[in-house]
Structure formats: C-alpha cells, structure tokens
Amino acid sequence: MTRLSRATLAALPDSVARPGHDPAAIRTGIVHFGPGAFHRAHQASYIDTLLGSDPRWGIAAVSLRSAGTVDALARQDGLYSLTTLDRETGIRAIAAHSAFVRPGEDARVHRLLADPDVRLLTSTVTEKGYCLAPDGTLDLSHPDIVHDLADRAAPVSIVGWIVAGLAARRAAGTAPFAVLCCDNMNGNGARLGAAAALFARQFDPGLADWIAGEVAFPNTMVDSITPATDAAHLARARGLLGVDDAAAVQREGFTQWVIEHFDLPGGPDLSGAGVQMTGDVAAYEKAKLRILNGAHSSLAYIGFALGHDSVADAMGDPRLAAFAERLVRSDIIPSLAPAAGLDLSAYAGAVLDRFRNPAIRHRLSQIAWDGSQKLPYRLLDTTDEARAAGRPVARLAVPVAAWMAFIRRMARGGTAIVDPLASRLAAIGRTAGDAASLADALLALDLFPRALVADPAWRAAVLAALERIEGPDPYSALA
Numbered sequence: 001m002t003r004l005s006r007a008t009l010a011a012l013p014d015s016v017a018r019p020g021h022d023p024a025a026i027r028t029g030i031v032h033f034g035p036g037a038f039h040r041a042h043q044a045s046y047i048d049t050l051l052g053s054d055p056r057w058g059i060a061a062v063s064l065r066s067a068g069t070v071d072a073l074a075r076q077d078g079l080y081s082l083t084t085l086d087r088e089t090g091i092r093a094i095a096a097h098s099a100f101v102r103p104g105e106d107a108r109v110h111r112l113l114a115d116p117d118v119r120l121l122t123s124t125v126t127e128k129g130y131c132l133a134p135d136g137t138l139d140l141s142h143p144d145i146v147h148d149l150a151d152r153a154a155p156v157s158i159v160g161w162i163v164a165g166l167a168a169r170r171a172a173g174t175a176p177f178a179v180l181c182c183d184n185m186n187g188n189g190a191r192l193g194a195a196a197a198l199f200a201r202q203f204d205p206g207l208a209d210w211i212a213g214e215v216a217f218p219n220t221m222v223d224s225i226t227p228a229t230d231a232a233h234l235a236r237a238r239g240l241l242g243v244d245d246a247a248a249v250q251r252e253g254f255t256q257w258v259i260e261h262f263d264l265p266g267g268p269d270l271s272g273a274g275v276q277m278t279g280d281v282a283a284y285e286k287a288k289l290r291i292l293n294g295a296h297s298s299l300a301y302i303g304f305a306l307g308h309d310s311v312a313d314a315m316g317d318p319r320l321a322a323f324a325e326r327l328v329r330s331d332i333i334p335s336l337a338p339a340a341g342l343d344l345s346a347y348a349g350a351v352l353d354r355f356r357n358p359a360i361r362h363r364l365s366q367i368a369w370d371g372s373q374k375l376p377y378r379l380l381d382t383t384d385e386a387r388a389a390g391r392p393v394a395r396l397a398v399p400v401a402a403w404m405a406f407i408r409r410m411a412r413g414g415t416a417i418v419d420p421l422a423s424r425l426a427a428i429g430r431t432a433g434d435a436a437s438l439a440d441a442l443l444a445l446d447l448f449p450r451a452l453v454a455d456p457a458w459r460a461a462v463l464a465a466l467e468r469i470e471g472p473d474p475y476s477a478l479a
C-alpha cells in the first residue's frame with residue numbers, strides 16, 4: 001500500500017481534514033527535541049494551525065535517542081495523521097515539520113540552533129530527560145551531564161544542547177531562542193532554565209549570567225491524553241486514510257496548552273493558534289499535575305493490582321472510581337489554592353469524565369513506568385503539604401503503596417522495569433521480604449521528601465495499604 005506523503009495528500013478521503021497551508025512552503029522556526037507521540041499529537045497540532053497564517057514556524061524534529069520516528073516522518077514528507085477519539089472520531093493530516101534530524105547528526109543540530117530564523121526551542125523528552133536531581137536542580141553527577149561538560153561540542157542531553165546552542169548565539173551576537181519545556185513537571189520552564197544556567201556556570205559564568213538574564217524559559221502546562229500508537233491504531237489510521245501512515249498518532253479531542261507570557265519580538269503568534277498565554281501558569285500547572293496526573297498514576301498502580309488494563313477499565317470499576325473521586329476531592333483539591341478563572345471542582349469532574357472516554361484505550365502500563373520521576377510532582381508534594389498542614393495523609397498513601405507492590409510484582413515476574421532507578425528498584429523488588437522491608441527499602445530512596453518519610457502516621461498508612469494490596473483482598477486498601 002502507498003503511504004501518506006505530499007504526493008498522496010490530495011487523494012485522501014474527504015473525511016480527512018487537510019493542513020491549511022502548503023506543506024512544501026514551510027520554513028524552519030522551531031527546533032523540537034523528542035518528536036514522540038505526545039509532541040505530534042499536541043504541540044505540533046497547534047503549530048500546524050499557526051502555519052496556516054504564517055509559514056515561518058515549521059518544526060525541525062530532533063531525536064537524540066532513536067531514529068524510528070524521524071525516519072518515518074521524513075519518508076512521509078513530514079505528514080502524519082492525528083485521530084481524535086471521543087463520541088465521534090475525527091482525523092486530520094498534519095504538516096508541521098520541516099526537517100528531520102537523526103541521532104548523531106550533530107552538525108545539523110548545531111546549525112539549526114545557531115540559525116537566527118529559529119526563535120523557539122521546544123522539548124518533550126520526558127521527566128527523566130532533563131537529568132534533574134530529586135530536589136529539581138541539575139544533577140551534575142548524572143552521566144549524561146558529566147559527558148556533556150567534558151565534550152561540549154557533542155552533547156547527549158537536552159541541557160547540553162540548549163547551552164551549546166545559546167553559547168553559539170551569544171558568540172555570534174544572535175538573539176537567543178526561547179525555550180518551552182513541555183513535560184509534566186512543576187515549574188518546568190524555571191527548572192530547565194536554572195539547569196541550563198548551572199550547566200553553563202561550570203565553565204563560563206558570563207554565559208550563565210546571560211542565560212539567566214536574557215533567555216526566556218516560560219513555564220507551560222500541556223494536556224491531552226495521548227495513548228501510545230500501537231498496531232491497532234496503525235490499522236485504524238490505514239482504514240481512515242486509505243494509505244499507510246507509520247507516524248500516525250491518536251488522542252482525545254480535548255487539548256490544552258497554557259504558556260506563561262514571555263517576550264520574543266518577532267516570535268510566533270501562539271495565541272492565534274489556540275495556545276492560552278497567561279501571567280500565572282503555576283495554578284494551571286499544579287492543578288493539572290496533581291489532579292489529572294496524580295489521579296492517573298493512582299489509577300495505574302491501584303488498577304494494576306486489581307487486574308485492570310486501561311484507564312477506562314479502571315474507571316469502570318465502581319469501587320476504584322469512587323476511591324479516585326474521593327482522593328481527588330477530599331485530598332488533592334484541598335492542597336490547591338483557589339485560582340482566578342479555575343474552578344477546581346468542575347475541573348476535577350471534567351478530568352474524571354475524560355478518563356472514562358470509552359473510545360480511548362490508554363494502557364495503565366504506559367502511565368506506570370518512570371514512577372520515581374512522576375510520584376514527586378504528582379502525589380508526594382501533595383502529601384507532604386497535607387502532612388505539614390495537619391490534613392489526613394492515609395488515602396494519599398494508597399497509590400504510593402500500590403507503586404511499591406507494582407515494583408515488586410514486575411521485579412519478581414522478570415519484567416524489565418522502565419525507570420531511571422530501574423536496577424535499584426529491581427534489586428529491592430526481587431529481594432525484599434515482608435511488606436515492611438519492601439516499604440523501608442523503597443522509602444530510603446531520595447525521591448521521598450525526608451519530612452514525609454519521618455512522619456509515623458504516613459509510614460504506617462503506606463505499610464497498612466501495602467499489606468492489604470499484597471494480601472488476599474486488595475480492594476480492602478480502598479476502604
């Protein structure tokens with residue numbers, strides 16, 4: 001079968017929405033690191049809209065780790081389909097990418113980052129891709145950072161690349177690009193900006209000061225539930241398009257991208273493309289991380305213990321759905337300060353409804369991996385604040401205990417754990433004895449806030465929940 005490309009675009013069925021611009025006419029104004037499914041389903045769909053009125057903002061897709069996606073995009077002239085799955089299915093052909101850079105093509109990345117026409121650098125490299133320590137600052141002992149400080153011309157980390165690009169621009173007198181971190185971390189832009197400045201400070205304090213003073217790293221909130229592309233989706237896309245599409249993505253219809261105001265003279269009109277620009281993104285970010293991602297991770301770990309496979313399955317289990325609702329309303333919302341224009345209760349209701357979307361098969365395993373990176377922003381910050389404020393912490397302990405049970409089950413079952421701490425987690429999961437020794441060993445990891453670990457009430461709640469989850473009636477942990 002032929003594949004999606006510029007040549008086959010005109011022959012797609014009428015049901016497929018087309019780009020509002022000529023895909024051959026776009027130029028490169030954005031460099032994106034990590035062109036995985038979430039980027040293609042989210043940021044690139046906004047940029048595709050923007051290109052309808054301004055062809056300068058095509059995206060150069062840079063992959064630092066694997067060539068598969070950039071090669072698939074290149075073979076299709078950058079075209080791919082975005083299917084939205086709700087009560088009705090929608091499909092749209094996207095043409096937002098103008099260049100495709102494989103791992104190892106360092107000279108091309110250097111050229112792109114130095115190009116005065118490139119004004120934005122965006123990234124979705126997942127939480128662990130930023131090489132941050134548990135306190136959120138750059139981990140100078142991370143092997144990728146050690147490598148990049150020793151060989152600054154051939155970085156392997158996003159932080160190394162950002163600083164290499166900014167150093168070249170400063171040396172050439174070119175205005176800096178702005179950096180939009182699009183991963184699910186609290187204060188994502190501020191953290192990445194501080195990481196870049198700290199990296200630069202190791203060898204050039206003047207550059208570090210320039211980065212801190214001149215380069216915009218706005219915080220962002222990104223949201224759209226995007227299950228990984230699987231064989232079933234590739235087949236569905238083929239059916240809807242009549243051609244093959246190896247870069248097809250699927251997501252829910254809902255999408256939101258909120259960015260803190262930043263100055264970029266001559267930069268893209270993102271708000272015209274549906275992005276919400278705001279003075280205070282922190283309230284949105286925190287609400288989204290704690291309510292949506294916190295509930296997601298809770299459903300993933302507890303759902304796994306109860307034998308569910310997808311988020312919709314987990315929400316179809318009345319006892320688990322009721323627990324998620326109580327967790328969100330009684331434990332998570334009280335940790336969020338009221339914010340202008342944000343009705344937290346309505347937001348929570350809408351999020352839980354989105355989880356029920358029967359048209360989406362979002363595997364719990366996709367959410368469960370990288371727990372050591374996700375738990376802090378999603379659940380532990382909430383819990384530690386509840387502890388400090390004297391609010392109950394017992395229910396918030398249940399998903400953490402379920403994560404512990406998940407790690408043990410994976411390790412004992414011989415499944416390779418996906419997590420930057422994989423080898424330590426696997427060793428603990430394989431060798432720990434009773435629930436108390438499993439909990440003790442995992443709570444010694446530095447991802448847990450010290451004050452929380454020292455709180456006897458929380459520790460006892462984690463242990464009680466773990467014993468129930470690993471016992472004959474895991475539902476009893478939801479009581």
Ligand code: CS2
Nearest residue numbers: 222223224225293296366367
């Ligand atoms: C999910 C998120 O995989 C995960 O951990 O919780 O990717 C979630 O689907 C998105 O943040 C929704 O915007």
